[in-house]
Amino acid sequence: MNAGAAPLLEIVDLVRYFPVRNAFGRRTGWIRAVDGLSLAVWPGETLGLVGESGCGKSTLGKTVMGIYTPTAGDIRFAGREIGHLPARARRAVARDLQYVYQDPGASLDPRWKVVHSLHEPLKIHTRLSRPEREREVGAILAAVGLPDAHLDLYPHELSGGQQRRVGLARILTLRPRMVILDEPTSGLDVSVQASVLKLFRSMQEAFALTYVFISHDLAVVRAMCARIAVMYLGTIVELGDTAAVFETPRHPYTRSLLAAVPRIGGRRVTLDFVLEGEPPSPRDVPSGCRFRTRCPLVQDVCAMEEPPLREVDGRAVACHFA
Amino acid sequence: MPELLSVRGLSVDFVTDGGVAQVLDGISLDVGPGEVVGLVGESGCGKTTLARAILGILPTGATRIRGGEVRFKGADLLREDPGAVNDRVRGRAITFIPQDPYTSFSPVFSVQTQIMDLMKWKSPRAGHGGAARSSFRRYPRERRRADRDAVLETLRAVQIPEPTRALRRLPHEFSGGQRQRLMIAMALLPQPDLIIADEPTTALDVTIQAQILRLLRTLVKERGVSVLFTTHDLGTAHEICDRVVVMYAGQEMEAAPADAFFARPAHPYTRRLLASVPSPGGEIRDIPGDVPSLIAPPPGCRFHPRCEYATAECREGRPPPRVLAPGHGVRCHHPVDAPMGADG
Numbered sequence: 244m245n246a247g248a249a250p251l252l253e254i255v256d257l258v259r260y261f262p263v264r265n266a267f268g269r270r271t272g273w274i275r276a277v278d279g280l281s282l283a284v285w286p287g288e289t290l291g292l293v294g295e296s297g298c299g300k301s302t303l304g305k306t307v308m309g310i311y312t313p314t315a316g317d318i319r320f321a322g323r324e325i326g327h328l329p330a331r332a333r334r335a336v337a338r339d340l341q342y343v344y345q346d347p348g349a350s351l352d353p354r355w356k357v358v359h360s361l362h363e364p365l366k367i368h369t370r371l372s373r374p375e376r377e378r379e380v381g382a383i384l385a386a387v388g389l390p391d392a393h394l395d396l397y398p399h400e401l402s403g404g405q406q407r408r409v410g411l412a413r414i415l416t417l418r419p420r421m422v423i424l425d426e427p428t429s430g431l432d433v434s435v436q437a438s439v440l441k442l443f444r445s446m447q448e449a450f451a452l453t454y455v456f457i458s459h460d461l462a463v464v465r466a467m468c469a470r471i472a473v474m475y476l477g478t479i480v481e482l483g484d485t486a487a488v489f490e491t492p493r494h495p496y497t498r499s500l501l502a503a504v505p506r507i508g509g510r511r512v513t514l515d516f517v518l519e520g521e522p523p524s525p526r527d528v529p530s531g532c533r534f535r536t537r538c539p540l541v542q543d544v545c546a547m548e549e550p551p552l553r554e555v556d557g558r559a560v561a562c563h564f565a
Numbered sequence: 566m567p568e569l570l571s572v573r574g575l576s577v578d579f580v581t582d583g584g585v586a587q588v589l590d591g592i593s594l595d596v597g598p599g600e601v602v603g604l605v606g607e608s609g610c611g612k613t614t615l616a617r618a619i620l621g622i623l624p625t626g627a628t629r630i631r632g633g634e635v636r637f638k639g640a641d642l643l644r645e646d647p648g649a650v651n652d653r654v655r656g657r658a659i660t661f662i663p664q665d666p667y668t669s670f671s672p673v674f675s676v677q678t679q680i681m682d683l684m685k686w687k688s689p690r691a692g693h694g695g696a697a698r699s700s701f702r703r704y705p706r707e708r709r710r711a712d713r714d715a716v717l718e719t720l721r722a723v724q725i726p727e728p729t730r731a732l733r734r735l736p737h738e739f740s741g742g743q744r745q746r747l748m749i750a751m752a753l754l755p756q757p758d759l760i761i762a763d764e765p766t767t768a769l770d771v772t773i774q775a776q777i778l779r780l781l782r783t784l785v786k787e788r789g790v791s792v793l794f795t796t797h798d799l800g801t802a803h804e805i806c807d808r809v810v811v812m813y814a815g816q817e818m819e820a821a822p823a824d825a826f827f828a829r830p831a832h833p834y835t836r837r838l839l840a841s842v843p844s845p846g847g848e849i850r851d852i853p854g855d856v857p858s859l860i861a862p863p864p865g866c867r868f869h870p871r872c873e874y875a876t877a878e879c880r881e882g883r884p885p886p887r888v889l890a891p892g893h894g895v896r897c898h899h900p901v902d903a904p905m906g907a908d909g
Binding site: 295296402404432433434435436437438440441444459461462463465466467489499500502503504505506507508511512513514516518519521 | 607608740742743770771772773774775776778779782797798799800801803804805827828837838839841842843844845846847848849850851852855905
């Protein structure tokens with residue numbers, strides 16, 4: 244993929260553990276939320292990051308954003324190591340790398356008019372004069388499809404969808420190069436979800452954005468992302484072109500995950516669904532292959548050796564039997 | 566087939582600071598014996614209000630039932646003596662599975678305490694009699710023992726490992742999927758005729774959702790229990806339902822057997838809703854416009870401001886029910902007669 248071009252974001256052997264403490268504050272173990280994960284994101288692409296809750300996908304996003312510091316490993320953004328920067332230098336990176344929470348509208352200050360919220364990032368990160376800022380804000384507002392008149396409104400005077408657009412406009416005023424979207428459509432109705440996804444797409448075209456799209460909704464990821472990374476208990480088990488992964492999943496976990504998604508109009512998937520049980524706790528990661536406790540293909544070797552992510556069929560798969 | 570539950574022209578208003586919201590506007594809906602009916606619609610369309618109206622647990626202060634009836638086994642639950650409904654119907658003949666398995670248990674009592682408290686009043690072996698009058702009534706040891714056996718058996722049926730030990734644990738020691746299994750067990754224990762399940766898999770991952778849906782469908786089919794299953798997720802409805810009813814802004818738009826509903830939907834809203842599910846090809850289509858306010862809803866068919874087929878008569882009055890095929894009804898002046906996907 245994009246041979247020759249450098250990846251915009253490169254994650255190498257990233258580890259993020261959280262300590263588990265007992266009532267006396269003594270550490271009794273670690274939650275291995277992200278555990279030796281490597282990943283590259285290319286300029287202009289949309290990379291999907293999927294997995295069940297607790298697999299570490301949000302921790303990964305937040306560690307890249309600098310909300311958590313990495314326990315070990317490197318994060319390179321545009322060729323520069325950003326995982327261990329001092330706070331001031333880290334803040335400068337935020338211009339180029341932005342993070343969208345589940346509901347960007349909810350991050351607006353209810354006491355601020357829209358105009359105030361949209362000017363704030365520009366005041367912090369740029370030295371633009373007031374007229375320049377106004378021009379910039381106007382352009383962004385038009386791009387997300389809101390009239391100028393909305394600048395003088397407070398968030399509560401807007402509908403939920405409009406708040407969401409303002410929240411997104413606020414992130415785009417800095418013209419970031421990469422945006423991490425963390426479950427941007429969970430809890431939305433399908434028709435609203437469709438409008439939000441369309442908006443993300445048009446923003447990507449207008450501002451040449453690179454997206455990391457974190458979601459547990461496989462149908463949405465399939466529609467939005469060219470490449471997809473499947474996570475299980477803190478590591479990537481399969482990574483490749485979305486169409487190929489959806490058509491011929493090679494990792495048994497990917498297969499089970501895809502088999503669980505209802506297909507409207509087809510046979511009921513629950514009739515054939517086989518995956519039993521729930522993911523183990525990230526406090527207590529199984530030895531060897533992490534998926535072995537639920538895997539239909541499990542053999543002795545799976546408990547002994549952790550399968551590395553290796554090239555199979557034009558994609559990366561971490562399974563002894565792929 | 567005589568219907569088990571038959572809602573006719575039910576209208577419910579909520580009194581709010583901003584005015585009176587007409588949350589349900591003349592809803593009609595049927596659930597037959599042993600049938601799993603999906604109630605599909607977007608948030609705010611009134612599906613939870615309808616579920617609660619059937620159970621008779623709408624908040625009393627701010628809601629007004631404007632008209633209609635809820636016939637369950639022939640009796641109108643809205644006009645029955647509330648004490649009798651509480652004693653014989655609610656929690657017994659009709660039980661409930663809530664959406665959120667995380668907040669529906671008390672965190673401070675063991676699962677056993679909470680399930681046995683339910684069984685004390687609602688077990689099929691418990692006699693009838695006003696609960697309020699006899700809230701200090703003893704729980705006879707023999708019945709308690711029989712009820713406990715039934716609980717263990719049901720926990721095995723919902724695949725809770727080691728049920729005897731599980732009962733002693735506190736709710737937080739169970740995962741979300743396990744807690745939803747416990748909720749299903751509690752809904753089955755009174756041996757109901759109808760279970761109302763309010764988005765029971767929304768909070769779960771797809772793999773767990775698939776397990777729970779399969780379990781629920783197997784159990785209710787084995788026991789011949791009817792289910793009214795509300796969901797905003799069309800895929801979930803496709804997995805579990807025999808019949809689907811779609812609601813929009815407090816009105817029912819279309820009701821059809823599941824196959825016909827997904828293959829040949831007739832109502833323009835149903836078709837737009839199905840088309841807004843992301844397709845594998847990456848095509849995304851939304852529904853232009855916004856869901857109307859329920860305080861000043863559009864007259865006639867409430868979907869008409871967003872409908873591409875709308876004409877003057879859509880504004881004048883609500884379209885009468887029209888039967889397209891056995892079991893397939895639609896309330897629209899301009900139903901579409903084409904398979905899904907044919908109108909582009």
